[in-house]
Amino acid sequence: MTRPTTTSQHIDLVEATSAHNYHPLEVVLARGEGCWVTDVEGHRYLDALAGYSALNFGHANARLVRRAQDQMHRLTLTSRAFHNDQLGPFAHELGRLTGKEQILPMNSGAEAVETALKVARKWGYQVKGVPEGEASIVVMDGNFHGRTTTIVSFSDDKEARGDYGPYTPGFRAVPYGDADALRRAVDDTTVAVLLEPIQGEGGVVLPPEGYLREVREICSQTRTLMVADEIQSGLARTGRTFACDHEDVVPDVYVLGKALGGGIMPVSAVAADRDVLGVITPGTHGSTFGGNPLAAAIGHEVCLMLQEGEFQRRSAELGAQLAAGLEALSDHGVVAVRARGLWAGVDVDPSLMSGRQLIERMMARGVLAKDTHGSTIRLAPPLVATEDDVDLLVRVVRESLADRD
Structure with a gap:
């Protein structure tokens, strides 16, 4: 088999050989570091899902990778x-x-x-x-x-x-x-x-x-x-x-x-x-x-x-920033925000777009998220995110809501 190299080739192979128990976005990720992931064609994205919170400490966390590598040799x-x-x-x-x-x-x-x-x-x-x-x-x-x-x-x-x-x-x-x-x-x-x-x-x-x-x-x-x-x-x-x-x-x-x-x-x-x-x-x-x-x-x-408590503090501080930014989008189509720490559920006006349509627009702007239950999306970036990352996330949500094409 010729090794797939493009996004479409990878997706075609998965569709042909894997059970269809998921409906992923059309992006094929190849590398990750911290809050950021890169696809097979070199495009970078902010990961605002963090593997459903499995990646709280970010992709390829250096401390965890060192511990894993050391144990793998033992x-x-x-x-x-x-x-x-x-x-x-x-x-x-x-x-x-x-x-x-x-x-x-x-x-x-x-x-x-x-x-x-x-x-x-x-x-x-x-x-x-x-x-x-x-x-x-x-x-x-x-x-x-x-x-x-x-x-x-x-x-x-x-x-x-x-x-x-x-x-x-x-x-x-x-x-x-x-x-x-x-x-x-x-x-x-x-x-x-x-x-x-x-x-x-x-x-x-x-x-x-x-x-x-x-x-x-x-x-x-x-x-x-x-x-x-x-x-x-x-x-x-x-x-x-x-x-x-x-x-x-x-x-x-x-x-x-x-x-x-x-x-x-x-x-x-x-x-x-x-x-x-x-x-x-x-x-x-x-x-x-x-x-x-x-x-x-x-x-x-x-x-x-x-x-050590560092991640708990980061989650609380960045979560307050995220919640404030999302709540300010009430004039842009956001009808409800539920947030606790660096974890938020956002309901958008269903007359504007579905949650799926919103995350597809966000992906086009370099942010990956996940929809759920119609017009709701979930946001949960890794806890190693920066204030700039959170600002970017809120800005992309705002710009994506304004995109009606």
């Missing part, structure tokens, strides 16, 4: 049949970061969510005393936790859920942000409440002030596990280490991923205290690659970087 995989010298330090530092006693390492975010669901059910039967086979978990309308069969069973996204039945039972959905509805949904069979502190896929949907505290109170009163999916919202994206920190709430279980692998490896984890994760025993859950030494080394370094 040991990359053992399986958990043996100990390795990287998992312990990683678990220790992630425990310090979360304030939890134990972690259970996995690979993808969806794997971590599945793991949390299994842990919650097992805890419900062995610790809470729920009758076998009756455990229920309360979830939120508009949720996105991944695309496995079980996870799409409690999704209300028709595209994600359609034609994948029969669906896994045991879930009850309530409106996101409605504490009274949650209180009514929790009963003696409820083992967990699973929620995103901020609904990222939904368009950076923020809960009402005080809602997370009410969820925490309800879970504590009913002896129910509060499970926070911080896969996108965690690890400094919102200006705090975790989105739950904005309400000084500590969930029983953190579900982490994306940025935990530094944009280099798929790394995820469930973090909880021993009275929760202690229900997992040899043979009851596992993963060939979960906790592998390469992933653990990178995750360890990520935790050390986050302990």
